[in-house]
Amino acid sequence: MQTQTRDIAGMADADAANERAASIPVRSSAADHLRVDVFDSMAPLEAEWRALEQDDLASLHQSYDWCAAWVESFRYPLAILRGSIGGRVAFILPLEITRSHGIRRAEFIGARHSNINTGLFSAEFLAGGDLTPADAIAVAAALRGKADLAILRNVPLEWRGRRSPLASLPAVENQNHAFQLPFLDSFEASLKQVNAKRRRKKYKHQSRLLDARGGYEYVIAEPDQQDALLDLFFHQKAIRFKDAGLPDVFDDTATRAALHRLLRCRTGSGSDSMLQMHALRLRGEHEGHIPAVAALSRKGGHVICQFASIDEAFVAEASPGELLFWLTIERLHREGVAIFDFGIGDQIYKRSWCPMETVQHDLILPISGIGRLAATAQRSITRAKAAIKSNRKLYAFVQRLRARRGIVTATADEGD
Numbered sequence: 389m390q391t392q393t394r395d396i397a398g399m400a401d402a403d404a405a406n407e408r409a410a411s412i413p414v415r416s417s418a419a420d421h422l423r424v425d426v427f428d429s430m431a432p433l434e435a436e437w438r439a440l441e442q443d444d445l446a447s448l449h450q451s452y453d454w455c456a457a458w459v460e461s462f463r464y465p466l467a468i469l470r471g472s473i474g475g476r477v478a479f480i481l482p483l484e485i486t487r488s489h490g491i492r493r494a495e496f497i498g499a500r501h502s503n504i505n506t507g508l509f510s511a512e513f514l515a516g517g518d519l520t521p522a523d524a525i526a527v528a529a530a531l532r533g534k535a536d537l538a539i540l541r542n543v544p545l546e547w548r549g550r551r552s553p554l555a556s557l558p559a560v561e562n563q564n565h566a567f568q569l570p571f572l573d574s575f576e577a578s579l580k581q582v583n584a585k586r587r588r589k590k591y592k593h594q595s596r597l598l599d600a601r602g603g604y605e606y607v608i609a610e611p612d613q614q615d616a617l618l619d620l621f622f623h624q625k626a627i628r629f630k631d632a633g634l635p636d637v638f639d640d641t642a643t644r645a646a647l648h649r650l651l652r653c654r655t656g657s658g659s660d661s662m663l664q665m666h667a668l669r670l671r672g673e674h675e676g677h678i679p680a681v682a683a684l685s686r687k688g689g690h691v692i693c694q695f696a697s698i699d700e701a702f703v704a705e706a707s708p709g710e711l712l713f714w715l716t717i718e719r720l721h722r723e724g725v726a727i728f729d730f731g732i733g734d735q736i737y738k739r740s741w742c743p744m745e746t747v748q749h750d751l752i753l754p755i756s757g758i759g760r761l762a763a764t765a766q767r768s769i770t771r772a773k774a775a776i777k778s779n780r781k782l783y784a785f786v787q788r789l790r791a792r793r794g795i796v797t798a799t800a801d802e803g804d
Contacts, residue, residue, distance in 0.1 A: 427470065492534070506554075605669050620667075620681055680709045693731055
């Protein structure tokens with residue numbers, strides 16, 4: 389394990405791998421100085437990490453177990469930042485280093501398949517407001533020699549009433565928004581946010597169609613069923629991607645291994661889960677056939693549908709994916725969940741369920757000279773993507789073009 393501390397005054401000489409410089413003074417008094425350490429492994433930070441992730445509004449995607457699954461599968465070099473003030477941990481930013489076109493990028497671990505990223509912050513640091521300009525310099529200094537550019541993707545500048553301490557960093561709006569259904573006091577009141585009468589009518593129609601063929605059941609996978617359902621999702625999604633002429637963003641060994649690892653993670657809370665498979669299973673005429681699968685993550689009152697798939701071979705007219713969402717949402721409301729998150733990516737079915745749309749941003753922090761050039765290019769690329777996605781005809785054309793060229797991207801919305 390390697391850890392580093394960087395000092396602003398010594399930045400030019402601070403690139404040796406094992407250097408330990410003085411902590412970075414960024415506030416008005418000695419007690420308020422921020423120290424930023426860099427770690428190339430997770431284990432030394434586990435206790436502090438697990439303490440910070442108890443914050444209800446911290447993303448599950450920055451939790452220790454979630455990150456460990458991606459680290460074990462992809463083996464990218466790590467640059468985990470720990471900020472501390474007066475000897476007390478202030479934040480942890482779990483970053484990994486990837487390379488693209490010769491540029492070293494520091495990104496959140498597993499960010500290509502994350503729906504929301506927040507970082508991890510102590511209550512004390514959150515009470516102090518945003519990262520200051522000097523804090524940003526300290527973060528950049530700590531990453532110097534390891535990365536050319538830090539890109540923190542899919543960060544909401546405000547999440548469930550709380551402003552992100554990262555909101556002061558240079559940002560560009562991400563081309564993908566996220567969509568949520570907040571739960572109100574009653575299930576009926578929650579449905580009224582999205583036209584309760586129409587929703588109930590559709591649910592009854594779906595149920596009648598399937599009952600006429602022998603019925604159905606809602607399945608929450610037991611531990612020994614989880615992996616098989618995940619593999620079924622991969623199969624169903626591959627067919628859907630192929631039919632749509634799109635690259636399959638789940639078709640690589642490391643991604644599949646990480647998701648299987650997440651199924652085996654056991655959280656401290658009985659209701660929380662890193663990843664849990666849900667499905668709709670038919671009875672009668674098509675006994676045992678599974679036309680819809682969804683993978684959910686839960687942390688406290690926040691549930692995320694990480695991905696879902698459907699098989700329309702037998703009962704397409706019953707919209708099995710929509711029915712599975714109804715059954716899932718109804719059950720979660722009974723369990724006291726606060727919000728059901730459909731994740732990033734603008735889809736018609738998400739808008740039909742969700743009165744809440746969350747804008748996310750990519751925070752871009754140049755580290756080196758070439759990183760400054762890359763940052764300018766990255767902002768332009770993200771804005772271009774946003775413009776393309778706002779034009780449905782143009783976006784459809786670009787998707788077909790990418791599919792013909794065999795270009796595989798791994799953005800979370802395409803995996804949805």
